[in-house]
Amino acid sequence: MSAPRIQLLLLAKAPVPGRVKTRLCPPWTPEQAARLAAAAIADTVDVLAATPAVARTLVVDGPLPAPPGWHRREQRGDGLGPRLASAFADTARRGVATLLVGMDTPQLGVAHLVAAAAALSRADAVLGPAEDGGWWTLALRDPSAATVLTDVPMSTPDTYALTRSALHRRGLRVATAATLRDVDTAPDATAAAAARPDTRFAALLSTMAPVGAAR
Structure with missing residues (x-):
């Protein structure tokens, strides 16, 4: 099985205070959490822009x-699924595979996406587990x-296990991408910044007040 042509999707929510990353409050304010979300989006855009693809689409709420x-x-539908x-x-294109990521992994690198896309040469789907039991990419x-x-x-x-089971029930061969950590809480944010200290996200986080206990 040869590697298919691929397009990239970024699923994101507009970084509006009080609507994004609310689990980061505390230790940060809604405005600070929104700034972190904006930085994470910008970092993810950079990575997708540097990854070979036939097209890139922002699928956005807001x-x-x-x-x-x-x-x-625009995003549509009642609920995340x-x-x-x-x-x-x-966004489907005839003869083109699709790889989707969210805005929650600012530590994402081009190598992660290249590896996930390459795995489609031996599978029908590629699913990237997140440390919290969810997933960060589906191709x-x-x-x-x-x-x-x-x-x-x-x-x-x-969520990861249930998604994988659903794909298997459809008869798909599912490969596994690298495991990453979604940024939902303050400890997640510090871990993501440590993994990629060269990002906007990490630079912004370093200017903020010390992290306290996340709610």
Whole structure:
């Protein structure tokens, strides 16, 4: 099986105070949390822009423009699972695989995405586990397979396992990408910054007050 042509999707929420990264408050204010979210988005955009692909699309909830040269689609659907499924459906291109990432892994590197895309040469899907039991990327040779996400509970400790099972039930061969840590809490933020100290996210975090106990 040869490696397919691939497009990249970034699922993101506009960095509006009080609407993003609320679990970072405390120790930070909603405004600071929104600034961290904006930095994470910018870092992820840089990585996707440097990764070979036939197209890149920002799939967004809220008032956030697409980077130059990117496409933009509004998120649609009631709940994260349907929104993920719609992101794949709304951007599908004939003969092109789709790799989706979120805005929660500012430590992401080009090598992570290149490896995940290459794994499609031996699999129908590639799923990247997150340390909290979720997943940070899903790549599909056939984007229509993302319909299985509609019924998968998201943001739970079992989301990765349930997603993998749903893909297997559809008859797909699933490869595993590297494990990363989503930034949901203050300890997550410090760990992500330590993993990639060269990012905007890490630079911004270093200017903020010391981290206290996250709620």
